[in-house]
């Protein structure tokens with residue numbers, strides 16, 4: 001059995017709370033440290049998070065009385081107490097970059113949900129089912145940082161966690177040329193609930209800052225190749241995206257239009273989705289869904305409320321595949337934005353990096 005002590009940086013936030021609910025029952029990872037801003041530091045977790053607790057389940061007893069540490073002031077202390085940290089903080093990009101690098105240089109691996117380091121060329125952005133081999137870049141990053149254990153690995157943006165997995169195995173065989181995608185994104189993606197954001201009820205907001213660029217550019221890093229110590233992003237497929245905020249608590253839906261180099265049949269596409277397995281399934285990682293891509297034949301599925309929690313919110317649901325008049329095909333897909341799209345995806349990536357030996361424990365268990 002593997003055992004690791006972990007810290008959560010940004011533990012009082014929406015993603016941090018998800019990390020807590022997932023990790024409080026995780027077979028390998030044991031929560032040792034919770035950290036947030038100086039506003040929360042020194043308080044018991046249950047008092048620091050207070051009314052911001054947005055999960056359906058209660059705050060786990062095992063963490064309620066932990067004293068929150070200061071994520072910036074206590075870096076060295078936190079690094080000494082844990083094997084690695086998960087990081088999801090709401091700070092300026094350059095501050096996040098600096099903070100993550102401080103942890104890495106303190107020999108503490110960082111599994112990041114933040115966007116600050118997503119385009120750093122030697123920082124892998126891993127979806128364990130798709131590009132697990134990108135972890136090999138960590139050796140180069142450690143050389144740059146001058147570390148033995150420490151490194152940063154990032155999760156991609158939550159918006160693309162449904163359509164990129166659906167397109168990935170199709171691209172390998174049929175060459176995906178052009179993709180037009182419209183996303184319908186939940187309010188938890190903005191760290192909000194209906195209580196904290198009543199204006200979203202009966203409303204749709206046609207703008208999410210920075211999201212369309214991320215939805216178009218980040219997939220190309222996932223499809224990238226390691227060359228000369230860098231991940232060089234792929235040049236294709238060609239993406240265009242519109243991202244809308246909709247009155248949904250959790251779950252990002254995407255409407256996708258796709259054009260191929262070599263057009264497959266509908267049956268060929270469904271077969272590829274049905275049979276697809278990645279590293280996470282082959283290595284039987286604890287948080288991996290048994291079936292990653294799930295196609296629903298019913299015309300009115302997937303629905304956010306019905307499918308977002310499929311396989312603990314780690315599976316992708318797909319439906320409505322049909323011919324299009326301008327592109328080859330169109331379909332919809334759905335994934336849980338704070339589970340697969342954030343904390344759950346971060347935990348799965350950490351499991352991969354432990355399994356591959358990039359994260360080891362320094363404690364005698």
Ligand SMILES: NC(=O)c1ccc[n+]([C@@H]2O[C@H](COP(=O)([O-])OP(=O)(O)OC[C@H]3O[C@@H](n4cnc5c(N)ncnc54)[C@H](OP(=O)(O)O)[C@@H]3O)[C@@H](O)[C@H]2O)c1
Pocket residue numbers: 009010011012013014015016035036037038039040041071072088089090091113114115157158188189190191192337338341342
């Ligand atoms: N929500 C999602 O679905 C989602 C998905 C993917 C990625 N992300 C990314 O994850 C990160 C966190 O998002 P969120 O939705 O969880 O945000 P959030 O709910 O606003 O939480 C922000 C967290 O950051 C902490 N924080 C703020 N200023 C800090 C500082 N100066 N030093 C240390 N900690 C500080 C807060 O601590 P206090 O409580 O003490 O202020 C809190 O724990 C963001 O980078 C976001 O882009 C979010």
